[in-house]
Amino acid sequence: MDLERKILKLYEKNATLSPRQMATMLGVDEEEIRALITKLEQEKIILGYNAIINWEKWGDNGVTAMIDVKVTPEREVGFDSIAERVSRFPEVRCVYLMSGTYDLSVVVQCENMKDVARFISDKLATLDHVQSTVTHFVLKRYKQDNFLFDDPEEDRRLVVSP
Amino acid sequence: MNNLTRHLSRAVNSIAPSGIRKFFDLVSQTQGVISLGVGEPDFVTPWHIREACYYSLEKGYTMYTSNLGLPELREEIAAYMLRGFGIEYDPADEILVTVGVSEAVDLALRSLVDPGDEVLIPEPSYVSYAPGTVLAYGKPVLLQTTADNEFRLTPEELAARITPRSKVLVLPYPNNPTGGIMGREDLTKLVDIIIDNDLIVISDEIYCELTYNGRHASIAALPGMRDRTIVLNGFSKAFAMTGWRIGYACGNPAIIGAMTKIHQYTMLCAPIMSQMAAIEALRHGEPRMREMVEEYDYRRRVILKGFAEIGLDCFEPKGAFYTFPSIQVTGMTSEEFAEKLLMEEKVAVVPGNAFGPSGEGFIRCCYAASLKQIEEAIERMGRFVTRHRKK
Numbered sequence: 001m002d003l004e005r006k007i008l009k010l011y012e013k014n015a016t017l018s019p020r021q022m023a024t025m026l027g028v029d030e031e032e033i034r035a036l037i038t039k040l041e042q043e044k045i046i047l048g049y050n051a052i053i054n055w056e057k058w059g060d061n062g063v064t065a066m067i068d069v070k071v072t073p074e075r076e077v078g079f080d081s082i083a084e085r086v087s088r089f090p091e092v093r094c095v096y097l098m099s100g101t102y103d104l105s106v107v108v109q110c111e112n113m114k115d116v117a118r119f120i121s122d123k124l125a126t127l128d129h130v131q132s133t134v135t136h137f138v139l140k141r142y143k144q145d146n147f148l149f150d151d152p153e154e155d156r157r158l159v160v161s162p
Numbered sequence: 163m164n165n166l167t168r169h170l171s172r173a174v175n176s177i178a179p180s181g182i183r184k185f186f187d188l189v190s191q192t193q194g195v196i197s198l199g200v201g202e203p204d205f206v207t208p209w210h211i212r213e214a215c216y217y218s219l220e221k222g223y224t225m226y227t228s229n230l231g232l233p234e235l236r237e238e239i240a241a242y243m244l245r246g247f248g249i250e251y252d253p254a255d256e257i258l259v260t261v262g263v264s265e266a267v268d269l270a271l272r273s274l275v276d277p278g279d280e281v282l283i284p285e286p287s288y289v290s291y292a293p294g295t296v297l298a299y300g301k302p303v304l305l306q307t308t309a310d311n312e313f314r315l316t317p318e319e320l321a322a323r324i325t326p327r328s329k330v331l332v333l334p335y336p337n338n339p340t341g342g343i344m345g346r347e348d349l350t351k352l353v354d355i356i357i358d359n360d361l362i363v364i365s366d367e368i369y370c371e372l373t374y375n376g377r378h379a380s381i382a383a384l385p386g387m388r389d390r391t392i393v394l395n396g397f398s399k400a401f402a403m404t405g406w407r408i409g410y411a412c413g414n415p416a417i418i419g420a421m422t423k424i425h426q427y428t429m430l431c432a433p434i435m436s437q438m439a440a441i442e443a444l445r446h447g448e449p450r451m452r453e454m455v456e457e458y459d460y461r462r463r464v465i466l467k468g469f470a471e472i473g474l475d476c477f478e479p480k481g482a483f484y485t486f487p488s489i490q491v492t493g494m495t496s497e498e499f500a501e502k503l504l505m506e507e508k509v510a511v512v513p514g515n516a517f518g519p520s521g522e523g524f525i526r527c528c529y530a531a532s533l534k535q536i537e538e539a540i541e542r543m544g545r546f547v548t549r550h551r552k553k
Contacts (some may be wrong), residue, residue: 010460014533021533024467025460153206159187159510160199160336162289 003028007036008046013146016047018048028038052147064109067124070104070131078162079103082129091119102134115136176238177293179393181516185500188508196539199510200494201338203402203483204529207439208450214442223434229426231259231410237285238444239410246370247380249388254414258441259432263368263396265425267293270364270392270411271330273420275300279329284315285518289335303328306439309488312477313342313403317351318467322358331361333381336369339517339526341479343425346379346382353384357365363391364415368409369482371451372399374459376480382412382478389414399482400451401443408436458483461529461536468540469506472547483530488523493552496522501552509540 006026010017017050023030040046055062071082079097083104087095094107106124110116116135125133140151167175189195230236236253243249258264266348267290275281277299283291284305294303303323305360307313320331331352335344356363363381370378382391396409411421425431443451462479469476469487489499496513504510514521529536 023466024464025533027463086295091386134422155204157197157200157204159189159195159197160182160512161201162182162512162516 003032004036004040007033007040011046011049028090054141054149056141057149062109062111063113063116066136066138067106067108067120068098068136069104069106069124070133071103072129072131073122074105081144082127085127086124089119089123091115132160138150164257169375173297177296179183180289182289182512185227185497185510185512185516186304188501189504190269190508192504192508194509195504195510196350196514196531196535196542198531199511199512199538200528200530202404203454203530204532205402205405205454207401207406208443209445210450211403211439211442215439218438222346223438227259227431227434227437228433229422230257231432232434233439235259235441235444238441239326240414242444243393243412246376248381249380249381249393249412251412252415255352255411257420258411258418258423258425259431259437260396260409260411261429262398262407263366263394264290264407265429266392266394266396266409266411266421267268267291267364267366268297269421269424270417271295271298271300272424273417274298274330274355274362274364276329278327280325280327281330281332282320282323282328282361283332284313284334284337286313286337286339286514286521287332287517288338288371289517291332291334292385301327303547304518304520307340307342308520309340309477309486309524313337313340313486314344314348315458317355320352321355324355324361328361329361330364331356331367332364334366336367336373336378336481337484338482339484339514339521340524341482341484342477342486343373343378343479343481344381345376346384349379349381349384352381353387356390360389361390361515363387364393364394366394366492368394368396369399369537370395372455372458372483373481374455374462378481386453392417397440397443400455401447402454403436403439403443405422406433406439408440409431458530461531461533465527465529465536467542468536468544472544473551474543483528485527485529486525488526489525490523491552492547492550494550496525499525503543505548507546509539509542509546 019033023033073079074081082140083095086106092106092107092109093109096105098105110143193298194395197374236257239257241254242250243251271294275298279300280303281295281300282303282305283305305319305323307315365381380392382388392411392413394411397403465485474487476485479485496515500511500513514524
């Protein structure tokens with residue numbers, strides 16, 4: 001269990017590590033690492049591997065919006081059914097059930113503001129059980145998944161010291 | 163007044179500048195270097211500690227503190243020493259907060275040493291014990307340690323070097339530069355000799371949290387040793403706080419009192435902002451510190467496996483963040499190896515002889531570097547070793 005946690009922690013920070021590297025770092029057999037990774041993938045504990053990208057820096061001017069959605073829960077399934085439906089739209093990046101003044105927090109990423117507006121008016125707001133939406137546009141990113149977008153803390157140590 | 167050297171004191175003239183300096187200049191002039199030559203964490207001080215310092219400045223904590231250091235900090239240190247190592251110190255008169263362990267080493271030596279007294283120093287070890295002894299008008303006596311014995315100090319070597327003038331034994335474990343440690347059993351073997359010869363121990367335990375596969379043992383925790391030992395520790399390595407210059411000494415009130423006298427006339431107190439940050443480190447810094455230590459441990463395994471693959475012999479260091487591989491396969495001296503490696507492959511390491519004569523034939527490689535840097539450095543060193551392997 002401890003080894004699994006360590007593998008997950010390492011992947012969370014750096015998904016490019018090879019099983020071989022992990023085996024060396026953790027001082028265990030490479031085959032054991034491979035088997036555990038396969039198991040974690042099959043159990044959908046590891047859902048996938050992706051990179052954290054500063055798209056804006058690369059030149060992409062896409063728009064990200066966070067939409068607060070109020071929903072009428074359904075008998076027997078509560079919020080799950082509607083949340084799963086919303087999740088299936090490809091422009092939706094994240095869906096969370098929230099405590100507080102609204103129910104679902106939906107993060108969408110589109111090419112431009114018009115596309116966000118169209119998604120809300122055509123697809124999201126028209127769903128049965130959706131009562132209202134409030135949309136917030138992301139203006140600038142500072143940190144995502146533990147990575148600072150503009151990290152000034154480069155290595156400033158003396159190159160040689162006792 | 164052309165030659166002012168004659169005006170300088172004999173003691174200062176008799177010590178050489180740190181051997182690392184020359185090499186530092188050389189490395190600084192070279193572009194694209196991967197440095198395994200550093201002696202500090204590659205992490206920046208955890209944010210909550212830095213933030214605590216800002217907050218204290220905002221609140222106007224910009225004044226002197228008591229000579230011993232802030233009472234809250236001494237209480238935190240006492241609690242840490244008790245929970246970490248099972249040693250009880252009274253924050254009122256057994257703990258002194260210093261400007262890094264470096265100051266504490268100097269204070270301890272000057273408090274104990276009379277002209278001609280001998281200070282026993284295992285080597286290879288950190289560069290300041292011997293010059294510090296000379297500046298206190300004492301005589302450094304170097305104790306040899308070897309790779310075969312994982313650079314531990316043996317009772318035989320200690321006993322062989324003792325004379326009627328022996329007064330102080332420095333115990334720098336976990337060790338810089340070798341990464342060697344002294345476990346409880348290793349320390350126990352020294353206790354009788356120390357007590358029989360009435361030695362005082364300066365135990366520099368700055369790397370104590372960076373101990374792998376087990377917990378650090380302090381000689382002060384052994385029976386009969388508490389009052390004979392000055393434990394030196396600080397925040398630089400465990401909490402990645404090198405630039406804050408904050409450390410401490412724990413020991414018998416007579417010795418701490420003597421050290422405090424020198425401290426009050428020379429340093430007055432450690433900077434209050436660093437003391438404030440240190441309080442935060444001890445109160446809330448442990449989880450992040452454990453993470454950093456785990457990370458060092460990962461890299462330790464990577465670099466050791468790397469050395470094995472490229473054919474450099476290296477004993478498994480169980481402390482600090484240094485490895486000390488032998489470069490015997492190349493037939494070069496430490497300095498030659500380090501210079502050539504820098505010129506040909508742009509990897510900076512520190513020649514082992516900078517830490518004492520027993521370090522000749524070894525290099526110090528610090529693994530407080532990113533995984534990528536370590537892997538790249540190993541690849542470059544691999545090419546270098548293959549090219550220069552002794553025929």
